[in-house]
Amino acid sequence: MHTSKIEIxxxxxxxxxVTEDTLRVYLSDGRTISVPLAWYPRxxxxxxxxxxxxxxxxxxYGIHWKDLDEDISVEGLLAGKPSSESQASFKKWLASRAPLIQQDNNY
Structure with a gap:
């Protein structure tokens, strides 16, 4: 039996x-992909x-958030892949934001 590879x-x-709980991406082929915002902690x-x-x-083919140092690929969204950032990396990033959050709260 011969199977052929499907080119996607x-x-x-x-x-x-971006809503309170959803990242919605509008694609060039007319589809819209919605994924839980919780997939991307940043x-x-x-x-x-x-x-x-x-x-x-x-x-x-990708989306970049400069302020957050976050990149998400359309391919990853289509494959249903949430962020692969480690907890250690995320915690370090979150800690680096603490001074910014404190500064914003002082205004």
Whole structure:
């Protein structure tokens, strides 16, 4: 028996929205992918301004949040892969944000 390999073309992201609990990505082929925001702890712990400060990278095959040092690929979203960041790395990042959060609370 012979099986042929299926070539899957990954569509590009065209736009995104971040809500209180969902990351929604609008794709060039007309689909919209929604995943739990909890899959991406940096986005979960970000301010709304930080969540909205994103740009498409790699001709739309990825999304980058400069303020959060977060990158998410469309391919990973389609495969249903949440963040693979280790707990140690995330905790270090979160601790580095503590002075920023404290500064914001003083205003």
């Amino acid at each position: 073309e990954v569509p590009a992201a065209e736009n995104i929205t 986005l979960t712990h970000a301010s709304q301004a930080e969540q909205n400060n994103w740009r498409l990278i790699g001709k739309g």
